[in-house]
Amino acid sequence: MALENILDQPLNPWMAGGGPDGDIVLSSRIRLARNFEAVPFPNRAKGSQLAAIVDQMRKSVNDLTNLDGHRYLFIEMEKLSPLERYVLVEKHIISPNLAQEAENRALIVRDDAAVSIMINEEDHLRIQCLAPGLNLNDALKCANKVDDAIEGRHDIAFSEQMGYLTACPTNLGTGLRASVMVHLPALVLSGQINRLVTAATQLGLAVRGIYGEGSEAVGNIFQISNQLTLGHGEQEIVENLYSVARQVVDHERSARQALLAESRDVLADRVWRAYGVLRYARSLSGQEALSLLSEVRLGIDLKIIDEVPPVIFNELLVTTRPNFLQKLAGQAELGPAERDRLRAQIIRQCLEDNKTRGGK
């Protein structure tokens, strides 16, 4: 898979599988922060030092291919247009932070986009492994293998007392952040979500919107991640998050069954109306699109809507983001109204195509 494919296709290949509890947990993610020994952290390093790290990391590409047989691409951020960088953000392949500046920054990404390494973001290296569904262990195993391959070639800053050294003290220790992206429409509809956010926070977890820190929880999608790393082992962090995620899944599932039992007709009307608007609207804001898509996905999961497959939700989550739309539109810069029109058009087309394909 070439870079063009990664940029053009809304659905990352690793997303297609579904995975355990894939009706509620869209993806599991492990991120490891790593820094080169004896080189200042990116925000204090000279340009030449950062460039040297980029050069060093180029050598790791073959190591990674030898590791798992996948193709890995090495991409200097300067070779990408700002638009292309933000498409990678919308596809959850890089962080908004990395997209902001291109100089001396690079990305290694696996052909299926399940593994990516950001170079010279807040830390020298940010290793990210993604897995479909609730599958933190596989993501952790994958991240550890990638980390081993990198540490086999490069000297990584590590203190016996503090663990991995990182630019921000909140990452000190394992340098690990584990997160799950969960779709919780029933907990939102039934008003239970706030209690859940409070409970998760008390357990040392953070609950955020779909694009991480500072983003809103549009489309009823939440990212739950560990906050603490210093003083905790990798396995402990992952198990803690896993056990909370399991409870969240169970609560969401109960809330869905309660909705079905108590107000099946109201729910059916609601999700079908959302589907009807998506099928025919001529203009859709990003926020409205996500809300309606969330309701449609709930309808699909509850077997109320059978006209389209569940994966259209994951696909349209990306396709309808502003930068992805701009990429589709080509040269001419889209105004907000044109963007809303294009978004509606793409959703209509996608639902129509999938209806025909999946039509029973």
Next chain:
Amino acid sequence: MALENILDQPLNPWMAGGGPDGDIVLSSRIRLARNFEAVPFPNRAKGSQLAAIVDQMRKSVNDLTNLDGHRYLFIEMEKLSPLERYVLVEKHIISPNLAQEAENRALIVRDDAAVSIMINEEDHLRIQCLAPGLNLNDALKCANKVDDAIEGRHDIAFSEQMGYLTACPTNLGTGLRASVMVHLPALVLSGQINRLVTAATQLGLAVRGIYGEGSEAVGNIFQISNQLTLGHGEQEIVENLYSVARQVVDHERSARQALLAESRDVLADRVWRAYGVLRYARSLSGQEALSLLSEVRLGIDLKIIDEVPPVIFNELLVTTRPNFLQKLAGQAELGPAERDRLRAQIIRQCLEDNKTRGGK
């Protein structure tokens, strides 16, 4: 066409044509109030006197058939269930007043439902002639022919000084009420409707909702009718209403063009969303259904929506009324929630069928 057909089919045959300005004027109607000479008005007559009038009128059925070759049905109201009577109201064949009580009341109706004579409503006879589109003259000609046929056989109360005598003094003189049913979504959307209602009222006309006096203007449908009759000739009344209706049509048409010119995209989004909700909702109240149907009809008239023909609007106006729904449902009495579900189901089915049939 038997009574069963008149009750079961939502679209009266005379509606299918469209008629002049049929995109805005759904129908034109002439009603003549007539009373038998030397018999008290219905609210003061004895049962035996009313029964005698019903008997007398039975003889007019053949006269009417000889007049225009159409079949005419004679229906005693007591032979109909209350539900069937109210279906006739929803189809604009009889008035709510006639449906309320059945004793000594009857109806003569032409096989295409374009002509009906209510017997022993407020007056002994209420002759009604309907024509599609803006076509008051044809409706008046038709009503006069029917009136002549009746007056050829029966002695009708008439004073040289006051004209036709009627139970209510507002009908004295010609006994004529002329009305047009107009669909004015653009005047409503653009906020011009109130000015129009005020102007029409100053010209001695009444503007009401779809089911006459006291009914709300749901679905952007209005009935405009003359208020005054004493001291005015038939032709004068009809010409006065016609000229106002023409202006209303012109204003509505200008308002539609202005909407297209100023906010085509917003309008397209709005009418397609309405269509999407109608195509997929699982529950629709009568009022919401009419509002959405009105927007869809506007979309069809402005050639924004091309998936379904305009006549579905006229058809669904009747099909989605409570009594018609109850008739469709058969024996079991519908609760409000069931009715809303059945309404949504029928609308979905109708749009689906017409899409397939008319599909381009």
